[in-house]
Amino acid sequence: MTTFGTIAFAPLIPPPLLAVLTVAALAAVGLAVLRRARGAWLRAVPLAALLLALAHPHLVAEQRQPLADVAVVVVDDSLSQHIGDRRAQTEAALSELRRRLARQPNLEVRVERVESPADEAGGNGGTRLFTALDHALADVPHRRLAGVVMITDGIVHDVPADRGRSLGAPVQVLLTGHPGESDRRLAVLDSPAYALVGQNAALRFRVEDKGAAGTAKVTVRVDGSPLLTVDAPLNRDVAVDVPVRHAGQTVVDLAAAAGPHELSLANNRAVVGISGVRDRLRVLLISGEPNAGERTWRNLLKADPAVDLVHFTILRPPEKDDSTPINELSLITFPVRELFEDKLKQFDLVIFDRYRRRAVLPRAYYRTLAGYVRNGGALLTAVGPEFAEAGSMYGPLADVLPGEPTGKVLEQPFLPTLTAIGRRHPVTAGLPGAAGPAPHWGRWLRQIEVRQKRGDAIMAGVDGRPLILLDRVGEGRVAEVLSDSIWLWARGWEGGGPYNELLRRLAHWLMKEPELEEDALTAEVKAGRLMVTRHGLDGASPSATVTRPDGTTTRLHLADQGDGRAIGELPADQPGLWRVAEGGRTAVAAAGNPAPLELAELAATPDRLMPVAEATGGSVRWLDRGGVPELRRVALGHVAAGRDWIGLAARDDAVVTGLRQIPLLPRLALLALALGGLLLAWRREGR
Numbered sequence: 261m262t263t264f265g266t267i268a269f270a271p272l273i274p275p276p277l278l279a280v281l282t283v284a285a286l287a288a289v290g291l292a293v294l295r296r297a298r299g300a301w302l303r304a305v306p307l308a309a310l311l312l313a314l315a316h317p318h319l320v321a322e323q324r325q326p327l328a329d330v331a332v333v334v335v336d337d338s339l340s341q342h343i344g345d346r347r348a349q350t351e352a353a354l355s356e357l358r359r360r361l362a363r364q365p366n367l368e369v370r371v372e373r374v375e376s377p378a379d380e381a382g383g384n385g386g387t388r389l390f391t392a393l394d395h396a397l398a399d400v401p402h403r404r405l406a407g408v409v410m411i412t413d414g415i416v417h418d419v420p421a422d423r424g425r426s427l428g429a430p431v432q433v434l435l436t437g438h439p440g441e442s443d444r445r446l447a448v449l450d451s452p453a454y455a456l457v458g459q460n461a462a463l464r465f466r467v468e469d470k471g472a473a474g475t476a477k478v479t480v481r482v483d484g485s486p487l488l489t490v491d492a493p494l495n496r497d498v499a500v501d502v503p504v505r506h507a508g509q510t511v512v513d514l515a516a517a518a519g520p521h522e523l524s525l526a527n528n529r530a531v532v533g534i535s536g537v538r539d540r541l542r543v544l545l546i547s548g549e550p551n552a553g554e555r556t557w558r559n560l561l562k563a564d565p566a567v568d569l570v571h572f573t574i575l576r577p578p579e580k581d582d583s584t585p586i587n588e589l590s591l592i593t594f595p596v597r598e599l600f601e602d603k604l605k606q607f608d609l610v611i612f613d614r615y616r617r618r619a620v621l622p623r624a625y626y627r628t629l630a631g632y633v634r635n636g637g638a639l640l641t642a643v644g645p646e647f648a649e650a651g652s653m654y655g656p657l658a659d660v661l662p663g664e665p666t667g668k669v670l671e672q673p674f675l676p677t678l679t680a681i682g683r684r685h686p687v688t689a690g691l692p693g694a695a696g697p698a699p700h701w702g703r704w705l706r707q708i709e710v711r712q713k714r715g716d717a718i719m720a721g722v723d724g725r726p727l728i729l730l731d732r733v734g735e736g737r738v739a740e741v742l743s744d745s746i747w748l749w750a751r752g753w754e755g756g757g758p759y760n761e762l763l764r765r766l767a768h769w770l771m772k773e774p775e776l777e778e779d780a781l782t783a784e785v786k787a788g789r790l791m792v793t794r795h796g797l798d799g800a801s802p803s804a805t806v807t808r809p810d811g812t813t814t815r816l817h818l819a820d821q822g823d824g825r826a827i828g829e830l831p832a833d834q835p836g837l838w839r840v841a842e843g844g845r846t847a848v849a850a851a852g853n854p855a856p857l858e859l860a861e862l863a864a865t866p867d868r869l870m871p872v873a874e875a876t877g878g879s880v881r882w883l884d885r886g887g888v889p890e891l892r893r894v895a896l897g898h899v900a901a902g903r904d905w906i907g908l909a910a911r912d913d914a915v916v917t918g919l920r921q922i923p924l925l926p927r928l929a930l931l932a933l934a935l936g937g938l939l940l941a942w943r944r945e946g947r
Contacts, residue, residue, distance in 0.1 A: 267317055267318070267319055268317070268318055268319075271316060326366065326912070326913075327404055327913045328366050328367060328368040328404075329366060329367050329368065329404055329405070329406035329908070329909070329910065329911045329912075329913070330367075330368045330369075330370060330397075330400050330404050330405055330406060331361060331364075331367055331368070331369050331370070331405075331406045331407055331408075331409065331908055332369075332370045332371075332372060332393060332396050332397065332405070332407075332408045332409070333354065333357060333358075333361075333369065333370070333371045333372070333408075333409045333410075333411070334372050334374060334389050334392055334393055334396070334408060334409070334410045334411070334412070335350060335354055335371060335372065335373045335374065335411050335412075336350070336374055336387060336389060336410070336411060336412035336413060336416075336436075337350075337373050337374055337375045338374060338375060338376045338387040338415075338858050339376050339526075339858045339859055340387070340413055340415050340858055340859060340861075340862055341412070341413060341436065343413075343437070343523050343524050343862055344437065344438075344523065346413055346436040346437055346864070349436040349437075349883050349884070350411050350436055352883075352887075353411050353434050353436075353883050353887070353888050354371070354411060356887065356888045357409060357411075357434075357888055357891075358371075360888070360890075360891045361891065364891065364893060364908070367406060367893075367908070370396050372392045372393065372395065372396040374387065374388065374389055374392040376858050386415075386416075386417030386418070386857040386858055387412070387415055387416050387417055387418075387858055388416075388417060388418040389410055389412060389416050389418065390416070390418045390419065390420055390424075391418050393408060401913075402426070402427060402428050402429070403428070403911060403913050404911055404913045405427060405428065405429040405909075405911070406429060406893075406908040406909050406910070406911060407429045407430045407431070407432060407878070407900065407907070407908035407909055408424075408427065408429065408430070408431045408432065408878075409432045409433075409434065409906075410431065410432070410433045410434065410869065411434045411436065411883075412433065412434075412435065412436065412869070413435065413436045413437045413864040413865075414433070414435055414437075414864050414865040414866055414867070414868055414869055414880075415858070415861055415862070415864070415865065415868070416868050416869060417857060417858075419868055419869070419871075419872060420872075422875075423871045423872045423874075423875040423876075424872040424875055424876045425875050425876065427876060429876065429908075429909050430873075430876050430877045430878035430900035430901070430906075430907060430908065430909060431869075431872050431873050431876045431878040432873070432878045432879055432881075432900075432901070432906040433866070433869045433872075433873055433878065433879070433880040433881070434881055434883050434888065435864055435866055435880060435881065435882045435883060436864060436883055437863070437864025437882075437884075438864065438882075438884055439864075439882060439884075441521075441523060441862075441863040441864055442469070442470060442471065442472075442519075442521045442523075442863055443469075443519070443521070443522060443523040443524070443527070443861075443862045443863050444467065444468065444469040444472070444476070444516065444518070444519030444521075444522060444527075444528060445467075445468050445469075445516075445527035445528065445859075445860060445861070445862070446465060446466075446467050446468075446478065446514060446515070446516040446527065446528050446529065446530050447465060447466050447468060447530070447860065448463065448464075448465045448514070448530045448532055449464045449465055449466055449497060450462075450463070450464040451463050451464075451512075451532045451534065452534060453534070453535060454534070454535045454536075454537050455504040455510075455534050455535075455536060455537070456504065456536070456537060456538070456539045457504055457505070457506060457507050457536045457537065457538050457539075458504070458505070459503075459504060460501035460502060460503050460504070461501070461502045461503075461504055461510075461512075461534050462499060462500075462501055462502075463499065463500050463501075463502055463512065463514075463532065464497055464498070464499045465478070465492075465497075465498055465500075465514060465530065466492075466495065466496065466497050466498065467492045467493075467494050467495070467498075467516050468494075468495055469494045469495065469519050470495075472494050472495075472519065472520075473494060474493075474494055475491040475492060475493050475494065476491075476492050476494055476516050476517050476519070477489055477490070477491060477492075477516070477517040478490045478491075478492045478498070478514055478515065478516045478517075479514070479515045480500055480502070480512065480513070480514055481512070481513040481514075481515075482502060482503070482505075482510060482511070482512055482513075483510060483511055483846075483847075483848060484511070484513075484839060484846045484847065484848040485846075487502065487503075488500070492516070502534070504534060504536040505536075506536055506772065506774055507536045507537060507538055507772075507773055507774060508535070508536055508773075508774040508775070509533050509534070509535060509536075509784075510533070510534045510535075510536050511531060511532075511533055511837075511848045511849070511850060512531070512532045512533075512534060513529065513530075513531050513837050513848070514529065514530045514531075514532070515528060515529045516528045516529070523862040523863065524859070524862055526836075526859050526862075527859045527860060527862060529836070529837070531836070531837050531850040533850060538566065538608070538771075540566065540567070540568040541564075541566055541567045541568065541608045541609070541771060542567075542568045542570070542606055542607045542608050542609075543561055543567055543568070543569050543570070543607065543608065543609045543610075543611065543767070544570050544572075544599065544604075544607045544609070544610045544611065545557055545558065545561065545569060545570070545571040545572070545611045545613060546571075546572050546573075546574070546610070546611065546612050546613065546615055547571070547572070547573040547574065547613040547614060547615070548574050548612070548613065548614045548615030548616050548646065549573070549574060549614060549616070550573060551613070551614050551644065551744060552744075552747045553613065553614070553642065553744050553745075553746060553747040554573065554613055554614075555747070556746065556747040556750045556759065556763075557611065557613055557642070557763070558571055559750075560759075560760060560763050560764065560767075561767075564764070570607075574615075596621060596622075596625065600621070600625040600628055600629065601625075601628070604628065604629070604632050604637075605632065605637075607637070608637075608638060608771050609637075609638040609639075609640065609767060609770055609771055610629070610632070610637065610638065610639050610640070611639075611640045611641075611642065612639075612640070612641045612642070612653065613642045614642065614643065614644040614646060614744055615641075615646070615653055616646035616649070616651055616652065616653070617651045617652060617653045617655070617656070623656055626653070626656030626657055627656070629657065630656075630657060630659055630660045632736070633660045633733050633734065633736035633737075633738060634660070634733055634734030634735065634736055635734065635735055635736065636734075636735035636736050637736045638736060638737050638738075638770035638771055638772075639657075639660065639736070639737075639738045639739070639770075640738075640739045640740075640741070640766065640767070640770055641653070641661065641738075641739070641740050641741070642741040642744065642746075643708055643740065643741065643742060643743075643744065644706070644708070644743075644744035645669050645706070645708070645744075647665050647708050647742075648665045648666070648667050648668060648669050648708050648709075649667075652665060659733075660733045660736075660738050661738060661740060662712060662713055662714045662715030662729045662730075662731035662738060662740060663710030663711065663712055663713065663715075663726060663729045663740050663742060664710055664711045664713055665708060665709070665710050666709045666710060666711060667709075668708075668709040669706065669707075669708055669709070670706065670707040670708070670709055670721070670722045670725075671705070671706055672705070672706075672722060673703040673704070673705055674703055674704060674707065674721045674722045675698065675699065675701065675703050675704075676699070676701060676703075676704055676719050676720070676721055676727055676757070677698070677699060677719065677720050677721075678691070678694055678699070678718065678719060678720075679717050679718060679719065679720050679724075681716050681717065681718055681797050682717070682718035682719055682720075682728075683822075683823065683824075684778075684796075684797050684799065684822075684823060684824030685716065685718045685730070685778050685797060685824060686765070686769065686775070686776040686777065686778055686795060686824060687718055687730065687762075687765045687766055687769045687776060687778075688718045688719060688728075688762065688765070689823040689824050690823055691758050691761060691762060692758045692761065693757065693758060694758075699757075700755065701749065701754075701755065701756070701757035701758075702748055702749060702752075702753045702754030702755045702756050702757055703748075703753075703754055704721065704743050704745035704746070704748060705745045705748065706743055706744060706745050707721040707722050707725065707727060707742055707743045707745075708742045708743065709722075709725055709742075710725075710726060710729075710740070710742055712726050712729060714731055715729045715730055715731030715732075715738070716729070716730050716731070716778075716797070717729055718730060721742070721743065726742060727741075727742055727743060728740065728741050728742070728766075729742070730769070737769070737770045737772070738770075739766055739769075739770055741766075746759055746762075746763070747759075777795055778795055778796070778797055778824065779795060779796055779797070780794075780795045780845065781793070781794050781795075781804070781840060781842050781843075781845035781846065781847045782795070782847050783838060783840045783847040783848065783849040784849050785832045785838070785849050785850065785851040788831065788832055788833075789829050789830065789831055789832055790806065790829060790830050790831070790832040790838055790840075790849060790851070791827070791829050792804055792806070792816060792818060792827065792828045792829065792840050792847070793818075793825055793826070793827050794818050794825070794826040794827075794842055794845075795824055795825055796824065796826065797824060799820060800820065800826070801817070801818060801819055801820040801826055802818055802826060802842055802843060803815050803816060803817050803818065803842070804816045804818055804828065804840050804841065804842035805840070805841045805842070806830065806838065806839070806840050807838070807839040807840075807841075808834050808836075808838060809834045809835065809836025809837055809838065809851070810834060810836075814830070816828040816829075816830055816840075818842070832849075832851040834851065835851050836850070836851060837849075837850055837851075838850075838851055866880045866882075873901075876900075877899065877900040877901070878900055878901055878906070879900075879901035879906060881906075886904070889904050889905050889906050890904060890905040890906070891905065891906060891907075891908065892905050892906070892907045892908075893907065893908055893909070893910045894907040894908070894909060894910065895909070895910060896909045896910065896911060897909075
């Protein structure tokens with residue numbers, strides 16, 4: 261296609277020189293006119309012909325190739341489009357639309373299908389049709405866009421602020437679903453990300469059911485166990501308190517009963533994760549006498565910013581009498597009553613380091629300490645030779661201590677080793693240097709012999725005798741370290757050992773940290789996979805029952821790892837709450853969001869896209885009312901929708917493939933004009 265454009269000049273001499281010659285010619289003609297010379301005006305003819313020849317005027321003609329207009333069909337394949345018959349409506353409309361668009365001349369059709377974003381936690385980014393439209397038009401200028409047809413339920417979350425005016429083409433919306441749909445959903449309005457262990461976390465939620473009145477039963481579960489059932493008023497905020505019983509993740513599952521006109525139960529459930537944190541773990545350390553290991557305990561506990569340490573060392577027991585007046589002593593009196601009557605329950609862990617039974621603690625306080633353990637407290641005893649003596653603290657605490665002293669102190673170097681249970685127990689499994697038949701650690705020099713009454717021996721010393729004993733007593737926990745030589749590891753003697761890691765794990769196991777539970781089932785979703793871990797001391801490879809969010813179940817084999825863990829995994833291909841059960845134990849894990857933004861509203865609606873259609877000259881139509889309307893091409897800027905038809909703009913864009921220059925004045929014509937002008941001027945002047 262050729263299109264004639266403008267007149268252009270290509271001077272045969274430099275333009276400044278041409279300008280000078282033009283001025284000179286005008287001056288000469290003007291001077292002749294002023295003097296009223298004969299043939300003055302005729303002299304201008306050859307001069308004009310000469311100047312035109314030097315200016316070389318020509319007509320520029322463009323060679324154009326027409327470009328096809330582009331129509332984009334955006335198909336909503338998000339989660340909400342799987343409700344009812346919307347998927348069937350979508351595919352039928354797309355097929356018919358393709359057929360009708362194919363009949364349109366000079367039109368390129370692009371189809372962009374939009375799924376829920378995979379990187380947005382199960383579609384939590386919502387339906388983003390206009391983002392997909394920008395992607396489809398990334399290599400197309402808007403001057404070629406004939407129009408956009410969207411097949412969707414109207415639940416769109418990225419409507420542009422300019423309502424699509426920047427597109428410069430009509431947006432036609434074909435709605436799936438049915439007018440007047442309603443649905444009930446549960447929305448969590450406020451939930452804390454963190455809460456203190458032992459306190460309640462406040463949750464606020466609402467059961468939304470537009471146009472309905474009354475109440476809905478909402479079941480609240482914590483870590484898979486029922487907590488309470490609430491009769492929640494519809495469309496009103498409801499607050500509940502959820503107890504946070506342990507550190508780490510607490511999973512709260514809320515489920516609302518189905519409404520009378522449910523489109524889906526997918527948005528009737530919400531899952532909230534609350535991280536339980538401890539508020540300054542309080543530890544009471546009582547050293548019976550100054551010793552080399554005392555600083556090891558103190559340095560370890562003081563180095564942990566989450567630990568609030570209270571430390572007492574018995575420097576002058578009551579039975580010591582050196583006749584020093586009380587008012588001259590710089591030592592404070594040991595606050596027995598304050599610690600063991602008033603504040604004992606405030607401590608998360610009590611440590612006795614080489615403590616011998618003296619008149620410092622009355623026997624009634626030992627009973628108080630035993631009750632503290634049974635009611636959920638934690639006790640650790642690190643003993644030395646005093647534990648083998650007649651006045652040891654074992655007597656009044658025999659009901660809670662797992663190892664009974666025999667009275668023998670083993671004074672000889674020995675290498676601490678892990679027992680069979682210790683290789684699987686979280687406190688000692690995988691300790692640095694423990695791999696292989698013999699640990700790469702330094703030796704200890706003294707061990708107190710005991711008879712193990714109960715509990716688990718996780719480390720052994722001389723001839724396999726128990727070196728560290730762990731036991732559960734009632735709701736609490738007890739640990740016995742049957743040597744006062746661990747400080748040698750801290751000094752690096754014979755290469756030292758992992759004293760810091762061992763004592764840290766020991767203290768945190770006593771304080772019931774979830775990651776150190778030796779008999780537990782845990783589940784979490786990582787990188788789109790459900791990871792199930794069974795902690796146990798029996799070395800078994802059990803199978804767990806996994807319940808998916810949609811209610812289907814599957815068996816998952818857990819492979820023993822040799823360190824107390826049996827692990828299994830499978831794809832977490834559904835957003836929502838995954839439940840795992842094995843041997844009476846249960847665990848839950850949340851994959852993405854069980855009620856993502858994409859499913860927050862399921863009722864099809866024209867409200868969100870109607871402003872876009874009106875601003876661009878398009879329309880919004882329900883597919884269940886007449887199906888796909890007729891398709892027409894309209895001039896740009898004209899009405900693009902009628903009662904039973906929708907329109908796409910005819911842009912008629914083209915690309916310039918070449919230029920052609922056509923001289924306006926042939927050379928012979930210019931020559932004839934110049935000679936003719938000269939002859940006429942000569943003849944006129946010659947009269």
